[in-house]
Amino acid sequence: MSGARDEILGRVRAALEGADRSVISTERSLRSLLDHREGRDHADLVSLFAERVEDYRAVVVRCSETEVERAISDALSGALAVVPEGLGWYVEGAVPDTGQSAAELDAIEAVVTASTLGIAETGTIVLTHGAGEGRRALSLVPDLHVCVVRAEDVVADVPDAIARLDPLRPQTWISGPSATSDIELDRVEGVHGPRRLHVVVVG
Numbered sequence: 001m002s003g004a005r006d007e008i009l010g011r012v013r014a015a016l017e018g019a020d021r022s023v024i025s026t027e028r029s030l031r032s033l034l035d036h037r038e039g040r041d042h043a044d045l046v047s048l049f050a051e052r053v054e055d056y057r058a059v060v061v062r063c064s065e066t067e068v069e070r071a072i073s074d075a076l077s078g079a080l081a082v083v084p085e086g087l088g089w090y091v092e093g094a095v096p097d098t099g100q101s102a103a104e105l106d107a108i109e110a111v112v113t114a115s116t117l118g119i120a121e122t123g124t125i126v127l128t129h130g131a132g133e134g135r136r137a138l139s140l141v142p143d144l145h146v147c148v149v150r151a152e153d154v155v156a157d158v159p160d161a162i163a164r165l166d167p168l169r170p171q172t173w174i175s176g177p178s179a180t181s182d183i184e185l186d187r188v189e190g191v192h193g194p195r196r197l198h199v200v201v202v203g
Helices: 002-017 024-037 042-055 065-076 102-106 136-140 158-164
Strands: 059-063 081-083 110-113 117-119 124-127 144-150 172-174 179-181 187-189 196-202
Touching: 042 059, 042 117, 042 196, 059 065, 065 110, 065 144, 065 196, 102 136, 110 136, 117 158, 124 144, 124 158, 136 172
Parallel strands: 059 196, 081 110, 110 144, 144 196
Antiparallel strands: 117 124, 124 172, 179 187
């Protein structure tokens, strides 16, 4: 057993002899991360967030505060939506959340919610289910989730997000529409949540 181990370790050492052990790329990454954490180029952070969200096959629309309701309406395209208490934007024809069962929510085409924050590095949206965000079932059952994210609530990375979140509150982290793959990597969307995600970035 010892001979086999020594042989494996010897191969590893031999392979590492010609490896580039410089830390330049690591230093660049850390410098870039520190720039974001110091609040530099927040507009770039928001652009990175939008880009990463789109990478998940979600639709992203950027607008001003006065354009939010129109952006929500365009995203719904006439679909019936359920809205949580305290949303803050008018959604024409919407059904208020009255504690509908999962089966009742499944019969509703869409949901519109606000969000707590967005994470630029991962394109992740975090809901903590306060006013305007509703209970977790709302963001998991309807087929379309229209989510409003304020540009000012976009942070650089996961550590920044955790620093701003209340650990005692429930949290839902959303990275694109619900999707899963089988052993042959065939992607199927909508198995564990909304099949479509439409993100409205305000500001």
